[in-house]
Amino acid sequence: MSAPLNLTKNQALVFDALTRAEGPMSAYTILDKLRDHGFRAPLQVYRALEKLLELGLVHRLESLNSFVACSHTAEACCRHHGTVAFAICESCGQVSEFHDHAIDERLASFARLKGFKAEKTTIELRGLCSACAG
Amino acid sequence: MSAPLNLTKNQALVFDALTRAEGPMSAYTILDKLRDHGFRAPLQVYRALEKLLELGLVHRLESLNSFVACSHTAEACCRHHGTVAFAICESCGQVSEFHDHAIDERLASFARLKGFKAEKTTIELRGLCSACAG
């Protein structure tokens, strides 16, 4: 486990916490998990997250105000896959990350048509995963 | 103008405020606009919003923690158009609402494949509108 890149101590701690969690966590939940490691204030978490988001190691779930480790952190990461979309189970909290080129195309096409310059795209499905839907 | 349906006084006030605004507003901003009309607490706003969201007269922008009036409130409203997507200008705050059947299909197809039962879908583009991008 641990630090895949040139992460600082705080960044690595936050990343590890998220990776272990196997599910989304709020910044404050992360903070609580890291109190033993010397974290005292939200800003320590938010600053680390900011960097991790920038690196694409972590994603923010807007509809949950929380954060997940990127599921493709094996080697290459998400920047290579186009827009990231999430399916979030309301029941068990499981998040699955996916990419769909056709959707990217449609969004790009809309943007082209309207002259809209998209910087960031959010796609999130809330519902029930197959296990929970039964 | 004004109450299109059987809205209560508070619901109508919130809806009017959002309609006039021609842009997204946070619940607290709405609260401030309605102080003159007797609003005193956030809950009054949130309760009205809850109903308006349910009726499809208003949308929540997850990436902004704020709310907009549905742009199709002429007659029929958004429930008839499938998933609603938003292009949000970071510069001028303008929001344009759109619908894309092909995207709906791709998302439905993903859901089918994974056995995911989607209850609610969020699609938001953040960026610059044509006017602001220049």
Place this chain on the structure above:
DNA sequence: ACAATCGATGTAATAACATAACACCAACAT
């Protein structure tokens, strides 16, 4: 070496967003 700069950090305070808990009241059906 020296200062300058840059990025990360620590801490406290506060802002912004959202809900819980409780009481009250009007409309309406049984």
Place this chain on the structure above:
DNA sequence: ATGTTGGTGTTATGTTATTACATCGATTGT
């Protein structure tokens, strides 16, 4: 007339995020 439902008002609290300010260490140009 009583119970139920849905809206309301109020206070308090919980949750998420940022601002402001001080410090520290590494790097770099001179």
